[in-house]
Amino acid sequence: MAKAPVLTPQAADFPRWYQDLITKAELADGGPVRGTMVIRPYGYGLWERMQSEMDARIKETGTQNAYFPLLIPQWYLTREADHVEGFAPELAVVTHGGGKELEEPAVVRPTSEMIINASFSKWVQSYRDLPLLINQWANVVRWELRPRLFLRTSEFLWQEGHTAHATYEEARAFAAHIHRQVYEDFMVNVLAMDVVPGRKTVKERFAGAVNTLTLEGMMGDGKALQMATSHELGQNFAKAFNTRYLAKDGRQELVWQTSWGSTTRMIGALVMMHGDDNGLRVPPRLAQIQAVVLAIKGDEAVLAKVRELGDRLKAAGVRVQVDDRTDTPFGRRAVDWELKGVPVRIEVGPRDLENGTAMLARRVPGGKEPVSLDSLVSLLPTVLEEDQALLLKQSRERRESRTAEVSTFEEAVEAATAGDWARIPWAVLGEEGESKLADHAATVRCLVAEDGSVPEADDAPGNVAVVARAY
Numbered sequence: 001m002a003k004a005p006v007l008t009p010q011a012a013d014f015p016r017w018y019q020d021l022i023t024k025a026e027l028a029d030g031g032p033v034r035g036t037m038v039i040r041p042y043g044y045g046l047w048e049r050m051q052s053e054m055d056a057r058i059k060e061t062g063t064q065n066a067y068f069p070l071l072i073p074q075w076y077l078t079r080e081a082d083h084v085e086g087f088a089p090e091l092a093v094v095t096h097g098g099g100k101e102l103e104e105p106a107v108v109r110p111t112s113e114m115i116i117n118a119s120f121s122k123w124v125q126s127y128r129d130l131p132l133l134i135n136q137w138a139n140v141v142r143w144e145l146r147p148r149l150f151l152r153t154s155e156f157l158w159q160e161g162h163t164a165h166a167t168y169e170e171a172r173a174f175a176a177h178i179h180r181q182v183y184e185d186f187m188v189n190v191l192a193m194d195v196v197p198g199r200k201t202v203k204e205r206f207a208g209a210v211n212t213l214t215l216e217g218m219m220g221d222g223k224a225l226q227m228a229t230s231h232e233l234g235q236n237f238a239k240a241f242n243t244r245y246l247a248k249d250g251r252q253e254l255v256w257q258t259s260w261g262s263t264t265r266m267i268g269a270l271v272m273m274h275g276d277d278n279g280l281r282v283p284p285r286l287a288q289i290q291a292v293v294l295a296i297k298g299d300e301a302v303l304a305k306v307r308e309l310g311d312r313l314k315a316a317g318v319r320v321q322v323d324d325r326t327d328t329p330f331g332r333r334a335v336d337w338e339l340k341g342v343p344v345r346i347e348v349g350p351r352d353l354e355n356g357t358a359m360l361a362r363r364v365p366g367g368k369e370p371v372s373l374d375s376l377v378s379l380l381p382t383v384l385e386e387d388q389a390l391l392l393k394q395s396r397e398r399r400e401s402r403t404a405e406v407s408t409f410e411e412a413v414e415a416a417t418a419g420d421w422a423r424i425p426w427a428v429l430g431e432e433g434e435s436k437l438a439d440h441a442a443t444v445r446c447l448v449a450e451d452g453s454v455p456e457a458d459d460a461p462g463n464v465a466v467v468a469r470a471y
């Protein structure tokens with residue numbers, strides 16, 4: 001009788017496959033309160049690597065990290081009408097503390113525009129204080145009705161950047177820089193994800209923003225996922241908090257602002273974009289373990305060799321782990337590492353030692369081949385870079401092959417309903433067509449220019465709407 005698969009096959013039930021993989025690769029569990037999650041060490045290790053890569057890129061812009069309170073006075077949210085309206089259904093409100101009812105309820109932050117702007121209004125006095133560039137790594141709470149681990153949870157981890165500038169042009173340029181040089185660079189060159197940079201429609205933009213820039217990725221089932229956003233806030237929050245600076249000419253001026261964020265949702269994207277029926281496939285540049293060296297048997301010579309290989313690979317700059325747990329069957333350990341998506345397995349047994357080789361198993365393209373022990377350390381960096389490039393190539397080929405160029409609303413709906421993306425002229429679809437897409441569980445993911453660049457305006461000539469069903 002055929003052995004049951006470790007994971008539900010993607011083709012049979014993609015949501016079940018996703019849940020199976022999250023659990024069996026030990027990424028996360030559901031938390032005790034509905035909609036929350038426990039991020040397990042392997043999943044959190046992925047987030048730490050994402051943090052490290054993103055944080056370096058953020059700091060290169062001159063932005064500094066800070067931390068702001070979790071609790072926000074409820075009345076703060078009334079200071080920017082669009083903002084509070086956009087978040088009202090998702091708010092968690094604290095009404096009691098210390099055994100008593102609070103005089104003023106506090107909101108658990110759904111985002112920190114309000115609390116950070118209260119500080120900005122105190123910190124900004126003169127043009128010499130600008131630009132003010134702040135980022136924080138934190139958690140936020142948005143009460144989620146239909147939770148799914150990493151994709152939609154009531155509490156999640158993220159970074160949120162907030163900046164204040166002297167001019168509209170400077171703020172707009174900074175938001176665009178974060179969008180392309182921080183987020184897109186990270187997603188393409190570290191996560192190996194082909195993403196579409198674009199501009200959100202008025203209907204889809206962030207509550208309180210005058211423009212939202214987005215990066216949209218196609219998952220393995222064809223659905224879209226919003227990966228990160230960068231917002232031009234104009235002077236909306238500056239007016240609400242009276243954040244002004246003394247200009248060089250002696251006049252008091254309102255600042256211009258941006259905010260931008262990315263979340264642990266990227267781990268869910270990693271699973272759904274790169275995973276297969278055998279588990280995760282982690283891009284080598286992201287992986288906290290790039291190579292695992294496995295002892296097939298508890299032979300002393302084998303154990304000595306795998307530990308030696310581990311030391312040599314570590315010295316060569318490879319993030320490596322030695323698996324010498326020979327009291328656990330080799331087959332089970334190999335399957336576990338495959339589930340976790342470690343890019344390379346190096347398997348060593350007594351026969352391999354006799355032949356002066358190790359078995360090299362590559363997770364991304366699949367397959368195994370014997371490799372000389374002497375050449376292994378010099379070969380591995382090339383292998384890892386080849387596999388990094390292959391993941392990006394596969395991601396791009398999927399999106400290109402499953403995106404249809406259409407000219408009518410009906411064709412756009414047909415493509416989205418079939419699990420693909422559609423590109424339709426915005427002049428044809430328009431706001432009326434966008435509203436009707438909701439009847440078909442589809443949305444405009446973003447607007448792009450004809451050449452694929454980010455449009456300068458919502459109504460720029462030649463704008464193209466990217467239509468899809470989304471998570």
